[in-house]
Amino acid sequence: MSLQRMLKLLYALVLCVSANEDFDWTKNERGSFYYGTFPTGFSWGAGGSAYQTEGAWDKDGKGMSIWDVFAHKKGKIFLNDTADHSCEGYYKFKDDITLMKDMKFNHYRFSISWPRIFPNGIKADHINEKGIKYYDDLINMLLDNNITPIVTLYHWDLPQVLHEKYGGWQNASMVNYFNDFANLCFERFGDRVKYWITFNNPWSSAVEGYETGEHAPGLKLKGTGAYKAAHHIIKAHAKVWHTYDTQWRSKQKGLVGISLLADWGEPVDITNQRDIEAAERYVQFYMGWFATPIFNGDYPQVMKDYIGRKSAQQGLGTSRLPVFSSQEKSYIKGTCDFLGIGHFTTRYITQKNYPSGRGNSYFTDRDLVELVDPRWPDPGSEWLYSVPWGFRRLLNFVKTQYGNPMIYVTENGVSEKVQRCTDLCDEWRMQYFKDYINEMLKALKDGVNVKGYTAWSLLDKFEWDEGFSERFGLFYVDFLNKNKPRYPKASVQYYKRIISSNGFPNQREVESWRRKATETCSSSNQLLAAARRKSQQDSKEQAGMPKVWPVHDEV
Ligand code: NOJ
Secondary structure, rough: OOOOHHHHHOOOOOOOOOOOOOOOOHOOOOOOOOOOEEEOEEEEEOOOOOOHHOOOOOOOOOOOOOOHHOOOOOOOOHOOOOOOOOOOOOHHHHHHHEEEHHOOOOOEEEOHHHHHHHOOOOOOOOOOOHHHHHHHHHHHHHHOOOEEEEEEEEOOOOEEEHHHOOOOHHHHOOHHHHHHHHHHHHHHHHHOEEEEEEEHHHHHHHHHHOOOOOOOOOOOOOOOOOHHHHHHHHHHHHHHHHHEEEEEEEEHOEEEEEEEEEEEEEOOOOOOHHHHHHHHHHHHHHHHHHHHHHHHOOOHHHHHHHHHHHHHHHOOOOOOOOOHHHHHHHOOOOOOOOOEEOOOOEEEEEEOOOOOOOOOOOHHOOOOOEEEEOOOOOOOHHHHHHHHHHHHHHHHHHOOOOOOOOEEEEEOOOOEEOOOOOOOOOOHHHHHHHHHHHHHHHHHHHHOEEEEEEEEEOEEOHHHHHHOOOOOOOOOOOOOOOOOOEOOOOHHHHHHHHHHHHHEHHHHHHHHHOOOOOOOOOHHHHHHHHHHHHHHHHHHHHOOOOOOOOOOOOO
């Protein structure tokens, strides 16, 4: 169980706090719906990532990634699931593009699997042309259908060899290896790809990969591992941006950004200065950790102060937060053509001192506690509460902190737990999209420079340590069926209407969307239930189990 979840359980208090009226941009607006449309040219799409969707984990010359190896270890993933097959996106991308075309997507966000291109992580070793061909075909078909590819270079699937030989992101040599990989992608795909994301959510790679160990490679280097990994990731990002800038930009005319995940942190007590500072710290330790070096040249002052002080109290000669040289600072500053924002949820934050000593960690370094309001809707993943107003605040924070950068929302969406009955009539997802997209529209009216929105995700897929137990997809995937058929949830129809109206034109129309979207989902539910019963039966028969029908239509 993640620390966030434990905190949630421990501190799920009823919070009698009212809206924070301190911020101008939310005055009298919380809860009110804004009818209006997005600027012409606003880009709509959805996303996924290589390890989560592709399958074909050992096919056509692909090497192992840290996720292949991690997921195959017992006890790491819910029900010991792996993404060996997942959605079989490697084979079904043509079908998926047909779905996107029908929804009139402007863009599709996907990631390139590094070990599919360099099976041993290193260019000098071997380039896998079959892997290149897969991405070539995918990119070409997207473009043939007028869908712009937004391509992530690192969505967590580091080649296993680099982990085994060097310790992965703990080692500075990753900077050059990643740059070689990125450079090859620019060379081979950059004539057609114009939006590059270096890293997806490096916070997770650093904290969950090297601090809590819940994610691959599963290291638990408390208080140091995440800071070191992040330090190398930031340098690698900057190097790749410079490579593009000096070698490819003038020919290819594309953009290179990074995608950062951030929850919003709201002070529990808005009259309490300590809570206000704690909430700011929460966001700085989350998004600011990466965004501040990239936009302003160095780590947030508050991180340097807190981690530095705690390291000194521990008797360490230097801070556990690594230091950038002045040369590095100016090299890193300004290396972002657009900022990708992944956002799902919000926390209330209050101040709490964690005395330093043994057991220091990224989490205790922040001196705060995360709280949730149990009245917030919580339909799926335990950590994911629907708090739409937090999105607008986060976007405005980005605008003021980093000089109003160009933003693409690279992830936003909500899951359902599979323990619940299969239901394609996903009312809560429609509500979530409606409210979050509306808050993004308000942020645009506040002057935030948002250019596009990516629903997360196109398909149900492998949800990291949660395996297949959490479904984020617009399309339901029947994982028990070898062919991994996709079924549209009602939210497909709903999102389609948002896209075709480019926002929320007027109350009458928007209010009819939900009804129209749910018109067909009950019959799709019946179809799916029948198909699932059949695939459950088939898989039992294959496993030599007796012929019985499930009592509940549970997934
Ligand atoms: C962020 C990750 O980038 C993505 O892969 C994941 O599916 C979502 N969070 C939801 O947990």
